[in-house]
Amino acid sequence: MSVLLRNVPTIRFQRHMSVVASVLRYSEFGDPAKVIQVQQETVADPSNGEVLIKTLGAPINPADINTIQGKYPVKPQFPAVGGNECVGEVVAIGGQVGGLKVGDRVVPFATGLGTWRSHALYKESNLMKVPNSIGTVEAATITVNPCTAYRMLKDFVSLKAGDTVIQNGANSACGQAVIQLCRAWGVDCVGIVRDRPEFSKLRDYLKDLGAAEILTEEELRTTKIFKDGLFKKPKLALNCVGGKNALEVSRHLDNQGIMVTYGGMSREPVTVPTASLIFKDLQFSGFWMTRWTKENAQNPKRAEMFSELFELIGKGVLKAPAHELIAFTDYKTAVTNALSIQGFVGKKYIFTF
Amino acid sequence: MSVLLRNVPTIRFQRHMSVVASVLRYSEFGDPAKVIQVQQETVADPSNGEVLIKTLGAPINPADINTIQGKYPVKPQFPAVGGNECVGEVVAIGGQVGGLKVGDRVVPFATGLGTWRSHALYKESNLMKVPNSIGTVEAATITVNPCTAYRMLKDFVSLKAGDTVIQNGANSACGQAVIQLCRAWGVDCVGIVRDRPEFSKLRDYLKDLGAAEILTEEELRTTKIFKDGLFKKPKLALNCVGGKNALEVSRHLDNQGIMVTYGGMSREPVTVPTASLIFKDLQFSGFWMTRWTKENAQNPKRAEMFSELFELIGKGVLKAPAHELIAFTDYKTAVTNALSIQGFVGKKYIFTF
Numbered sequence: 001m002s003v004l005l006r007n008v009p010t011i012r013f014q015r016h017m018s019v020v021a022s023v024l025r026y027s028e029f030g031d032p033a034k035v036i037q038v039q040q041e042t043v044a045d046p047s048n049g050e051v052l053i054k055t056l057g058a059p060i061n062p063a064d065i066n067t068i069q070g071k072y073p074v075k076p077q078f079p080a081v082g083g084n085e086c087v088g089e090v091v092a093i094g095g096q097v098g099g100l101k102v103g104d105r106v107v108p109f110a111t112g113l114g115t116w117r118s119h120a121l122y123k124e125s126n127l128m129k130v131p132n133s134i135g136t137v138e139a140a141t142i143t144v145n146p147c148t149a150y151r152m153l154k155d156f157v158s159l160k161a162g163d164t165v166i167q168n169g170a171n172s173a174c175g176q177a178v179i180q181l182c183r184a185w186g187v188d189c190v191g192i193v194r195d196r197p198e199f200s201k202l203r204d205y206l207k208d209l210g211a212a213e214i215l216t217e218e219e220l221r222t223t224k225i226f227k228d229g230l231f232k233k234p235k236l237a238l239n240c241v242g243g244k245n246a247l248e249v250s251r252h253l254d255n256q257g258i259m260v261t262y263g264g265m266s267r268e269p270v271t272v273p274t275a276s277l278i279f280k281d282l283q284f285s286g287f288w289m290t291r292w293t294k295e296n297a298q299n300p301k302r303a304e305m306f307s308e309l310f311e312l313i314g315k316g317v318l319k320a321p322a323h324e325l326i327a328f329t330d331y332k333t334a335v336t337n338a339l340s341i342q343g344f345v346g347k348k349y350i351f352t353f
Numbered sequence: 354m355s356v357l358l359r360n361v362p363t364i365r366f367q368r369h370m371s372v373v374a375s376v377l378r379y380s381e382f383g384d385p386a387k388v389i390q391v392q393q394e395t396v397a398d399p400s401n402g403e404v405l406i407k408t409l410g411a412p413i414n415p416a417d418i419n420t421i422q423g424k425y426p427v428k429p430q431f432p433a434v435g436g437n438e439c440v441g442e443v444v445a446i447g448g449q450v451g452g453l454k455v456g457d458r459v460v461p462f463a464t465g466l467g468t469w470r471s472h473a474l475y476k477e478s479n480l481m482k483v484p485n486s487i488g489t490v491e492a493a494t495i496t497v498n499p500c501t502a503y504r505m506l507k508d509f510v511s512l513k514a515g516d517t518v519i520q521n522g523a524n525s526a527c528g529q530a531v532i533q534l535c536r537a538w539g540v541d542c543v544g545i546v547r548d549r550p551e552f553s554k555l556r557d558y559l560k561d562l563g564a565a566e567i568l569t570e571e572e573l574r575t576t577k578i579f580k581d582g583l584f585k586k587p588k589l590a591l592n593c594v595g596g597k598n599a600l601e602v603s604r605h606l607d608n609q610g611i612m613v614t615y616g617g618m619s620r621e622p623v624t625v626p627t628a629s630l631i632f633k634d635l636q637f638s639g640f641w642m643t644r645w646t647k648e649n650a651q652n653p654k655r656a657e658m659f660s661e662l663f664e665l666i667g668k669g670v671l672k673a674p675a676h677e678l679i680a681f682t683d684y685k686t687a688v689t690n691a692l693s694i695q696g697f698v699g700k701k702y703i704f705t706f
Contacts, residue, residue, distance in 0.1 A: 264627030274617030277639025284637040286630025
């Protein structure tokens with residue numbers, strides 16, 4: 001089917017086309033390699049306010065895998081289509097569509113839409129046009145990690161140039177976005193990663209991205225970079241690990257500092273000493289991009305965020321994470337390895353159709 | 354000395370009096386019964402802007418004991434005088450004192466002043482006049498627990514009548530103030546206490562004070578009062594225990610709920626599940642009255658708070674905690690038993706001079 005579709009010119013056709021889409025669908029929770037099936041289905045012509053897109057790239061994020069496993073708190077209605085972000089090209093528009101035209105590249109920013117499909121119908125109001133300066137991979141991966149990084153850096157403390165942010169999981173896709181945004185804003189980002197054979201290579205890579213310092217979890221325990229005044233004490237800590245490492249990270253926070261948790265890779269809870277709450281006035285909060293998106297559909301801060309992210313991507317200041325394009329027909333390989341493929345930084349699979 | 358002073362009329366004398374004060378002083382950290390000494394010292398006449406008070410009552414709070422033991426994060430300069438709150442009667446005023454006169458009853462609201470002394474000189478700006486409707490014990494104990502309860506209920510979430518607050522250590526002096534303030538404001542206060550032989554008596558006592566419900570830690574684990582809609586899910590949890598109980602309490606919080614920690618009686622940290630931070634958007638903060646007082650010397654919210662607390666005390670809606678008056682000469686008994694004297698609710702020693 002996808003072969004057929006690749007041969008269809010994508011720019012010219014308007015309504016009354018018969019488009020057959022390939023869809024990665026599942027009807028029960030379980031091992032994604034087993035429960036996902038490739039299905040073909042005819043996509044209706046776009047109605048008023050609707051836009052038909054052809055998917056150019058759709059990443060596999062950890063939360064997508066967890067959702068299919070049934071381990072994620074958001075439970076889809078069956079049958080469900082995997083995936084939560086993509087970039088597509090407009091191939092047809094319905095009536096009363098004013099802001100988009102055939103050939104535009106767009107990203108959907110509602111979540112739970114099911115993006116692992118070759119074609120999809122979206123409401124125009126759920127799509128955002130992507131400037132030509134933005135590459136396919138950058139656009140396909142903008143709504144989860146760069147947005148998460150952006151909001152966590154903007155919404156909890158007021159950061160100014162010269163302030164310090166500390167984060168663990170600094171090599172994650174989100175961690176890399178945090179590092180690059182900090183550099184763009186003049187904020188010192190100190191990143192923590194697990195020790196590994198290629199640590200020095202990873203450290204150099206992340207420092208090249210813009211990290212002020214990269215430490216192993218071990219090094220963090222004894223570091224004097226804050227005591228010695230090499231960096232200001234962090235106002236903000238970003239935590240996607242939990243457990244002992246989150247505790248160690250929180251010890252370095254300045255008075256009134258905030259730790260924002262957005263993941264828990266160690267599967268251990270965050271431990272908070274009573275004294276740090278009472279006498280250091282630390283605050284522990286969480287962040288979930290899905291909720292932010294849902295609650296801020298009409299918030300001008302959303303457009304402001306994308307505009308700034310597009311500008312930074314356009315300038316080459318914010319780069320896509322390490323990735324590998326993979327045909328959707330190879331979905332078994334992709335979903336099986338998605339949580340484990342590693343270079344010295346993590347690598348993200350991106351479906352092509 | 355105190356006998357001598359008791360025979361001096363307290364209302365008439367102005368400046369140029371020779372007053373000898375009894376002071377409970379310590380010059381090293383350690384067991385309070387061992388390191389505290391009774392000392393006599395002549396108090397100078399009040400200078401411009403100063404007020405001489407005779408102490409009518411000064412409580413022993415747990416933090417006072419911890420400070421003398423050297424276990425509190427605030428370390429006094431030696432030699433130091435114990436105590437952080439009291440009520441006194443003005444016995445002499447210096448020049449340029451405009452708002453107070455001899456015979457007024459006052460409480461100091463700066464912390465770290467050392468209130469365990471029969472007489473003290475304070476700046477007028479550190480004193481607040483107490484209305485005649487307020488009893489000595491209520492006045493002597495207003496600046497720590499009722500103020501802590503008040504601020505925690507006011508400063509973290511916006512509570513309205515019908516909302517629920519959950520707290521552990523509900524029988525503590527602060528817990529009792531929380532219960533009474535909640536009742537005054539129409540807020541349902543669900544209190545948690547440790548199981549004990551006289552639990553039902555304690556429950557009745559706290560319900561009489563105004564608690565909507567009192568549960569043991571065991572009962573909390575299986576209660577359905579929130580699931581069944583008997584009470585709204587709490588927006589605010591107040592924690593002075595930590596450990597497993599704090600975790601159990603946090604599980605009942607509504608989405609976006611906040612747990613405020615102001616003590617850690619279990620000596621265990623607060624454990625925060627990653628999912629409750631990310632998906633329930635819970636927040637974990639701390640509160641320390643000492644810091645609030647220091648940072649809000651000029652804040653009109655302070656006068657507003659005392660005015661409201663005085664009004665509630667005057668109406669009999671906010672009562673002093675269970676207490677026992679004890680002569681300062683019996684300080685060894687008082688400081689030794691301060692952390693352990695118990696009726697079925699805790700009891701507070703208050704020094705008289």
